[in-house]
Amino acid sequence: MSDDIRGGLPSASAFEILAECYGQQQLVKRLPPEALALHKEEPDPLRDSGSRIHKSRETGNTLELDPQEFALYQSGLNYEQRIVEKWKSVFSLTDVKEGPRELRLWIHDSALNPLCSGQLDVHYISGKRALICDWKTAFCSNLVGAKGNWQLRLQAVLLKIEHPELEEIRVAFAKPMYEDSELDYCDYNETDLKYSLDSILYVLWWSTQPDAPRRAGKHCLHCPAKARCIEALSFFMLPSAMAIGVTRGEKPEQAAEAVSDDDLYRVWEVRNTIKEIGDACVARLKSKTDEELAAMGLRKGKGRDILDWDIEAAFKFLRDEKLWPEAELFKTMEFGIGKLGALATKQIGVDEKYASKEVKSLLEKFYTVKEGEKIIRRLR
Numbered sequence: 001m002s003d004d005i006r007g008g009l010p011s012a013s014a015f016e017i018l019a020e021c022y023g024q025q026q027l028v029k030r031l032p033p034e035a036l037a038l039h040k041e042e043p044d045p046l047r048d049s050g051s052r053i054h055k056s057r058e059t060g061n062t063l064e065l066d067p068q069e070f071a072l073y074q075s076g077l078n079y080e081q082r083i084v085e086k087w088k089s090v091f092s093l094t095d096v097k098e099g100p101r102e103l104r105l106w107i108h109d110s111a112l113n114p115l116c117s118g119q120l121d122v123h124y125i126s127g128k129r130a131l132i133c134d135w136k137t138a139f140c141s142n143l144v145g146a147k148g149n150w151q152l153r154l155q156a157v158l159l160k161i162e163h164p165e166l167e168e169i170r171v172a173f174a175k176p177m178y179e180d181s182e183l184d185y186c187d188y189n190e191t192d193l194k195y196s197l198d199s200i201l202y203v204l205w206w207s208t209q210p211d212a213p214r215r216a217g218k219h220c221l222h223c224p225a226k227a228r229c230i231e232a233l234s235f236f237m238l239p240s241a242m243a244i245g246v247t248r249g250e251k252p253e254q255a256a257e258a259v260s261d262d263d264l265y266r267v268w269e270v271r272n273t274i275k276e277i278g279d280a281c282v283a284r285l286k287s288k289t290d291e292e293l294a295a296m297g298l299r300k301g302k303g304r305d306i307l308d309w310d311i312e313a314a315f316k317f318l319r320d321e322k323l324w325p326e327a328e329l330f331k332t333m334e335f336g337i338g339k340l341g342a343l344a345t346k347q348i349g350v351d352e353k354y355a356s357k358e359v360k361s362l363l364e365k366f367y368t369v370k371e372g373e374k375i376i377r378r379l380r
C-alpha cells in the first residue's frame, strides 16, 4: 500500500507545474519508475531545514532547530503576525480563530472520488472571512507571487469547499527570509472562488487526457519527468553560442567564453537539469544492445577500473612492512560525512535526515573548517 498521503493524485504544492503543463501527469504515468528515480533529489540541507521549520510551526516544538533555523522560525512567526494584523485591521476583525495546522483538504468528483488535495500550513477564520498563510522558508527566487499562484488558489478553493459559509478568503505567503519585505497576498471573493474551482477542474480534466499537451518552462526544474521529456530537453538546450563552440571542437572553457551574461545565468540555473538529461540519455544508450549501438555508430567500451580496497590490510602493509610513516599515511585518507552518517544511523539509530548533522557535532573537536571555493548564489 502506498504511503503517499496524496494518494498519487495532484496536490496543491505540485499544481503550479500541472497548470503550466497539462501533459505532465500522463508522461509521469507512462515512464518506468527507474526513469523517475533519476529525479530523486540530492541531499538538500536547505530543504531539510525547511521541513524542520515547518514542523516547528505545526507543533510549536523548536527543540530540533539549530540557532540559524530558530532565527528563521522566529522571523516566520513575525512575518505571519504582520499578515494576520493587516488582515484584522483592514476588515476590523476581532473574533479570529486559528484552524488546525497542516490541514489536508480534498476536492472530490460528483461520485465522491478524490481528485486532488492540498495541505494548509496555517489558517485563520473570522465569521465569513478566512486567511491562509503558506510558509516559504527558502529564497523563493522562482516563486510565483500570491496573485497568480496556483498553490494558493487551490488552497483557497479547498477551504471554501470545507467551509461553504466563507465569502472571502485571503491567501498569503509568509517568507521568513524576507522578514521586512512587502506582504504578498491575494483576496478571493465568492465569484473568484467559483471561477477558480472551474479553472482547477479544467486543469485536472486535461491532466487525465492521453493527448494532454506538454509545455516546457522554468517549472520543469521541479518535474520528476524532466530527464525523459523531449520538451524539457529542447527548452534546456545549451545556449547556441556554446553549442557552436563545442561542434567546432573548442575546449569547454573556450566555448564558454562566447556565452552572453544572460545565458551564463540561465546555464547556471539549469545546469543540474542539463546534467540529468545528459545522464539519462547516456543511461538509455547503455541499455541498448551491441547491435542497436552499432546501428548508431557506437559501441560499448571497457569501463574504468574501480579499486575495491582492503584499507586496513593495505595500511598495515605500508606502515609495518614498508615503514611508511603512519602520520603521512593518515593524510592520504579522508572521512566521508555521508558514509559516517550512514554508520551513525546503524550504530546509534539516529534518523537518516539528521545523521550528517549528528556526526559533525559528535566529531566537532577533531576537525577544523576551511572555506571551499566560492559558490554562486542569487541576490535576494
Ligand code: SF4
Pocket (backbone or CB within 6 Å): 017, 021, 023, 024, 027, 214, 215, 216, 217, 219, 220, 223, 224, 225, 226, 227, 229, 230, 231, 232
Ligand atoms: S519536464 Fe516540463 S514539459 Fe516535460 S512533462 Fe515535466 S513539466 Fe511538462
